[in-house]
Amino acid sequence: MVPIQDASSIAHRLSLGKPLFWLNPACAHDAPHPELEEIEAAAARLQRCAPLLAQLFPELAADNGLIESPLLAVPALQQALALPGRLLLKADHDLPVAGSVKARGGFHEVLCHAESLALDAGILHSIDDDYLKLASPEARALFAQHLLGVASTGNLGLSIGVIGAALGFDTCVHMSSDAKEWKKQRLRNFGVRVIEHSSDYSAAVAAGRADTEANPRGYFVDDENSPRLFYGYAVAALRLRDQLARAGIPVDAEHPLMAYIPCGVGGAPGGICFGLKQVFGNAVHCFFAEPAEAPCVLLGVQDPSIPSVYDIGLSCQTDADGLAVGLASEWVCTRIRTLLAGVYTVTDESLYQDLYRLQSTEQIAIEPSAAAGIQGPARLLSQGADYLGARGLESRLAQATQLIWTTGGRLVPDEEYKKFLERGKIASNETLTD
Ligand SMILES: Cc1ncc(COP(=O)(O)O)c(C=O)c1O
Missing domain, CATH: 3.40.50.1100 (Rossmann fold)
Structure with missing residues (x-):
């Protein structure tokens, strides 16, 4: 060395x-x-x-x-x-x-998206409102109409998948070939759709981005470009x-x-x-x-x-x-x-x-x-x-x-x-x- x-x-x-x-x-x-x-x-x-x-x-x-x-x-x-x-x-x-370390960022991004949808829909009146409203049947019905996509080697997918599914989003995780089987299974158990790619992470991101953005109500959590x-x-x-x-x-x-x-x-x-x-x-x-x-x-x-x-x-x-x-x-x-x-x-x-x-x-x-x-x-x-x-x-x-x-x-x-x-x-x- x-x-x-x-x-x-x-x-x-x-x-x-x-x-x-x-x-x-x-x-x-x-x-x-x-x-x-x-x-x-x-x-x-x-x-x-x-x-x-x-x-x-x-x-x-x-x-x-x-x-x-x-x-x-x-x-x-x-x-x-x-x-x-x-x-x-x-x-x-x-x-x-x-x-994993992907939790803080992943949860933060999904919560940003949920917050902005709920503010637009009038479910939240301001950021000082009661955020438990994001778990209300009304909010869940709103989120269910929205696709949340992400590509991952495993742990970002776990983070986004778990919070996305918990809020009621239609959540889809594109997994690269490196992702471990148990991580995919865990997501499926949460009701998350898992798409397996035989390619590496960068190709899974490109495929996930294209698939999500083709949906007018799609939101892609872009690990390569996400403030x-x-x-x-x-x-x-x-x-x-x-x-x-x-x-x-x-x-x-x-x-x-x-x-x-x-x-x-x-x-x-x-x-x-x-x-x-x-x-x-x-x-x-x-x-x-x-x-x-x-x-x-x-x-x-x-x-x-x-x-x-x-x-x-x-x-x-x-x-x-x-x-x-x-x-x-x-x-x-x-x-x-x-x-x-x-x-x-x-x-x-x-x-x-x-x-x-x-x-x-x-x-x-x-x-x-x-x-x-x-x-x-x-x-x-x-x-x-x-x-x-x-x-x-x-x-x-x-x-x-x-x-x-x-x-x-x-x-x-x-x-x-x-x-x-x-x-x-x-x-x-x-x-x-x-
Ligand atoms: C356990 C673990 N450590 C570190 C990282 C690195 O994070 P990043 O890909 O954002 O560099 C990851 C990414 O998935 C991870 O799963």
Whole structure:
């Protein structure tokens, strides 16, 4: 594994399909902060819809309809990884109802659409009205006349499908070939129509978009180009800010925060990065983790022409189904180009090892995609000396917070998880005996 910064060699190095650590030369330490208003508007929308969500999903009642995950200390993992400073896990693998990082953005976008339809139809009189009206028979009858479409590698589909069906929309999820069977079955059980594509994610998006937009009452949740998803994902940063403050953990120049987030098309990690930079400015350093065979956001951030992973000879094949994306969202890449610190790529074998490591140290179950953040801190320490040195971070590592974002897993069936674990155990033993 070699750290690289030279833009001209990136495509070649990536094409080898080996793990690499890339520092973003466009990352501007004093980049102007993006606007906070959109993120706050998304947070306010989720807040006013909270009573509605608590009614639709009884498992949210205890948290008054808030879709949020805990911030966890993971001392045993930290010891196993021999990391200085403080190691935390942002446990989005445990997000209720939808079970992944796609929940906040997905729910936010569908609620935006439902809110706007209900305002137009006079069911809601204003945004100060009683949002429980969105679960009334009148609203359900309205939503039933509207098609809600989305394309997904699995978890966005789960998020949109569950909230769409709960509100009564005619909901249709276009699944790429990578999507796991159990995710499709779960959606069908909710009454969602699932269309299976034999193609990759980008082709499923194109087909889903065309199919949905052919319907005059169709609304397509476009993971490649959606401000509504993006700002919904970004709400995580406001929630994290509050969780850190409640835990008495400072984030400032003397106490930097490094976040490691698994990345597919870029929307969820992009929104989180955008939000974190808004909240913490130069004190936060965001690194994305992508499969070695599908580093589409790395390609898209370093080259504004946005090449696909196929263009450089990669396969896009990975067991990290949520990250199996060949072409990044240009919309997202444009927004995070000067904010993202870097990207490192991971092999499937290392994902399984890390999944197993998290279980054996902390008894936490996640899916393979969600394990991509785990090796982030060690990769930064071993391969990011240039980044740490240039920002004077080496001397602050002891007071830094390293934050691994675990992005999915709560809904994985036990039999599936046992297979992941077995594979991780074998991969770990093989590494030990090498
Ligand atoms: C578990 C998991 N982690 C991370 C991601 C990445 O999100 P995005 O595709 O928005 O980059 C996904 C996407 O589906 C996912 O399912």
